[in-house]
Amino acid sequence: MIITKQPNNPELHATAVQLSQDNLPQGWALVSSSVNTRVAVQPNEGLYYKEFLPRSPLEYIKALLLGSRATRARRNSDALRKSGFDAPEHVAWGRLPNGHDYLIALAIPGDGITHWLRHGLTGRDPATLILRRNLLQALGTFIGRLHNTGYIHGDLRPSNVLANYKGGQFRFALIDNERNILRRPPPGKLLLKNLMQLNMLLPSDLTRSDRWRFFLAWQQQYPELGHQEARLLAIEAYQWAMRRLQAKGKL
Template sequence: MANTPDKQEHYARLAEVLGRHELPEGWTLVGSSAYARVAADESTGVFYKEFLPRSPLERIKALVRGSRATRAREQNEALRDAGFQTPVNLAWGSLPGGREYLFSSAVPGTGVTSWLREELVSREGESLALRRQLLRQLGDFIGRMHAAGFTHGDLRTSNVLAERDGDNFQFYLIDNERNRRSTPAAGREVLRNLMQLNMLRPDDLSHRDRMRFFQCWRRQMSHLNEAEAKLLARESYRWAHRRLRRKGLV
């Protein structure tokens, strides 16, 4: 979709309508956090995200590190420049009351959570083989992301979309607003990402499933020694297990 002046004007008019909490024909609301409002037009594959101020200090913080909308755009572009699939930024701007908006393209695929809980539930035959392939390739993908210096701000499995292509999977990262990049990736943030991916119940993800993912992730992280890798595996699982237990899920 070309980023022409006419398109920019079209999106600006759409943002005015959506910013008044009205839904143009064909648009529907999508579940989001308390600090955002998200809508989608399935016919065109376009998403609208409105960033709602979290506190009166947000504008001051934005002067130092950029607004949430700016960070979302920049992180999408940084990942794409490094060869990772993310939504394409289409248009952005400001709304009354300190709000900002971002239009972006939809990406294909289904959240990894849904693949594990709904699509590949059976632990036998083709379903089992594809489930194992999904986890191995997810490990490769996240390992490449971390090896490139990126950590994701909220790496729950629903924020990684997977599209099946025969026996293989292509992955897409969404909700990239809080991502960070450093060389090498910050150890605490890598640990947090691994914990977030482990936040699935035992009936969703067995110990062997977790190890399949981790072994493939580990192969991409060649700068880690064995002691460091084992520490990350152990502590990320323990951290996730403590959180699951507090939520009453284990």
Template structure:
């Protein structure tokens, strides 16, 4: 199917991805440009980003987790695209920033409830062996549906089942925690990890290991941005401990 550019409004464009919203239909178009040799090689090896995006969304939906429905796939060596149902909502990062900057009443209690719910959601995903390739906070869209807050995971072209589950768990937790300290406190982060650990039936020591290990990595990255300290810990051997055989086999 050919796309008429006049029907679409550009949302964002990067080096190898373009996203546009249809002007009348409730749908989005995402175009993947294989402008690097490794992308073209991946296509010939059967790793189409368009097909992977469709598979990732389907995987999440089959697990009872909200994701955009892919309605059309167009594949090719140098360019591929998907059309997906529009998902309205606000990203987690934008939402907590808004709560903080606008000094909303009960902002801290709302953050507590939100991050507890997110902990349960990510635990549900990991319990099913599914890992998101880019779990940055704004890739989780919040919306109100029948009086309840829902969360939809977007950008699913790298969502997959993974063999190294401990490693991928830490990656997802670290990605989601990349939020400035003046927006969420250590206490709020603690509610997330408590809910996450309880959802996976982890021991308190293992929950602590996940929390300290992922936040240590986040700390390093935020330091490069000149951010405040998240947790006053040394990385030491925490990251290596996370990959011990007991934890890997449990996950």
């Protein structure tokens, strides 16, 4: 017999049970996700559902020590919001009859950075180029502020950073926060890893000038970082990302 955690929202828990059984309630639609999750969206109500599928037997032990993936995601998102960074606000959570944990969050406006660079800001006209530069500079400032606060994102791929343009400004939000950590000061190796993850974009998506524009804005949040040290960090993050893309057969 599976012992279920008491859900905090019985009505949405009933919806989650249906979604876990691929019995989509009216208005809900499944969306593509990793092999370790099942994700659905209800656009009319502005809700996102995420079910955490088991990855390995070690996950059970890790959950006993650190909390389940769903618990860590909710806890880390709450911590980000309390620190002034946008992240999912969860309105329902619990454990399903199949033993999987789930979260339901309010939808966050915006698209992933990858979408902006590949589809939203591809024009060569002056207005689009200015907006693209503003995006990268604002992103660099946002990530620099995140790191300077002590946060290291667990998977800072560009699609895990959402950008919304409103009122002449870009506003960012972080998703997939289950593996985030908070350390002051943040370890240099983890900073490098985050910067490498953000660099995992094809040269057709992001030129070297684009990458440097982002990095200069990031560096401004670290005035104690010397120019030569910062330059070496930027080069290593870029080269590491290119090696990974090449290993994946994408270059």
